[in-house]
Amino acid sequence: MRNFEIGDRVRVRESTSMFHTRTQAFIRGHTGVIVEHRPAWVIPEDEAWGRDDGRQEPFYVVRFLQTDLWDRYTGFDGDTLETECSERWLEAAP
Incomplete structure (x- = not known):
């Protein structure tokens, strides 16, 4: 079951991880x-340890404006970056 749909605004959690992410x-x-x-997959923290019984969850491709990511970005205002995130890292944005 997915918590987010295409077009939803999400915020990436500010969290640290002791393991691969x-x-x-x-x-x-x-x-x-x-x-x-993206289909559910073993979360990276478990995949890094080679766990056959690793926890699985959905993944999403999230698009960001590059001007939002970097204060000194000098490209076009509409330039974007897309990256894949597992559901555990995302929360609904206000």
Whole structure:
């Protein structure tokens, strides 16, 4: 079951992890938009340990405006970055 739909605004949680994660530090705390669903998969923290019984959850492709990510971004205002996030890292944005 997915908690988010394409077009939903989401915020990436500001959290730390002692283990491997694919959630880049530079997107944490920022708001983006869900643009694609990915199938449920073993979360990166469990996958890194090679666990066959790892916890699975949905993944999403989230699009961010680059001007929102970097204060000194000098490209076009409409430039975007898309990256994949597991559901555990996302929360609904106000």
